[in-house]
Amino acid sequence: MQEIKSENQRIWFNPELLPEQPDACFDPVFWQQAGRVIGSAEGRGTTWFVQGEKLDMALRHYRRGGLFGKLVADSYCFLGWQKTRCAEEIALLDKLVRGGVRVPRPVAARAIRKGLCYQADILVEKIAEAKDLVGILQKEELPTATWLAVGAMVRKMHDLQVCHTDLNSHNILLDSQQQVWLIDFDKCYEQAGEAWKEKNLARLHRSFIKEQGKRGIHFSEQCWQALLDGYERFSC
Structure with a gap:
C-alpha cells in the first residue's frame, strides 16, 4: 500500500x-x-x-x-x-x-x-457474481462439498488468528464457480489463543438457526456437521 x-x-x-x-x-x-x-x-x-x-x-x-x-x-x-x-x-x-x-x-x-x-x-x-448464503439457501439446498468448503475457509481464517466479530450467514458468499468468500471485516481483529474460535463458530451456527426460523432457509444439523467436518479437516 x-x-x-x-x-x-x-x-x-x-x-x-x-x-x-x-x-x-x-x-x-x-x-x-x-x-x-x-x-x-x-x-x-x-x-x-x-x-x-x-x-x-x-x-x-x-x-x-x-x-x-x-x-x-x-x-x-x-x-x-x-x-x-x-x-x-x-x-x-x-x-x-x-x-x-x-x-x-x-x-x-x-x-x-x-x-x-x-x-x-x-x-x-466487489466479488463478481456472488450471492450470500441466506439468499441461496432460501431457494435451494447446498451440496455437502459446499458446506465442507465453507468450514475450510472459516478454519483458514482462524488459523491466521483473525476473529470475525460478525461471522454470520450473510457474510459468507458463493460466486458463480461455487467458491466461498468471507466479507465485512469492519471491527474485526487478530486474536491470540484458541478458546475464542469455538465461540466464533457458535455465533455462525446461531445465525443459520435464526435465518431458518425467519426465512425458512434450507439448513439442517447435517449441513452444520458438514461445515464442522470441513473446519476440522483443513489445516495450514
Whole structure:
C-alpha cells in the first residue's frame, strides 16, 4: 500500500488496483459523473458499487449503528492514524489475502481528522457474481462439498488468528464457480489463543438457526456437521 499524507488526512491505496486519482475516488459524485456507478446497496448508509479501470469495487463510508449512531452518525474518536477503522480493516484484509483466505482485496482507504474525531471511507474489491448464503439457501439446498468448503475457509481464517466479530450467514458468499468468500471485516481483529474460535463458530451456527426460523432457509444439523467436518479437516 502507498500512503498519501497531509496534516488532517491519510489515504492508503494500492496503485496496481487503483490507477484512478486516489483523493477523488472516495466521492460517489466522481463515479456518477464518470458514468461508472454500477449499483448500490442500503445498510448503514449507501454502499456504492463502481467500475474501476482495473476491477469493480465497493465504496463504503463508515457509519455507526444502533442508538448511538443516531446521535453521532459517522464520527469516531481519533487515537492515531493506524488505529482508524479503515486503516485497521485494510491491514486485516491484506493479511487475509496474503494468507490465502478469499476476501475482497483492499483497494484504498481514507481517514479525515476533524479535531479529536475522524471520518473514514474504504474501497474494496466487489466479488463478481456472488450471492450470500441466506439468499441461496432460501431457494435451494447446498451440496455437502459446499458446506465442507465453507468450514475450510472459516478454519483458514482462524488459523491466521483473525476473529470475525460478525461471522454470520450473510457474510459468507458463493460466486458463480461455487467458491466461498468471507466479507465485512469492519471491527474485526487478530486474536491470540484458541478458546475464542469455538465461540466464533457458535455465533455462525446461531445465525443459520435464526435465518431458518425467519426465512425458512434450507439448513439442517447435517449441513452444520458438514461445515464442522470441513473446519476440522483443513489445516495450514
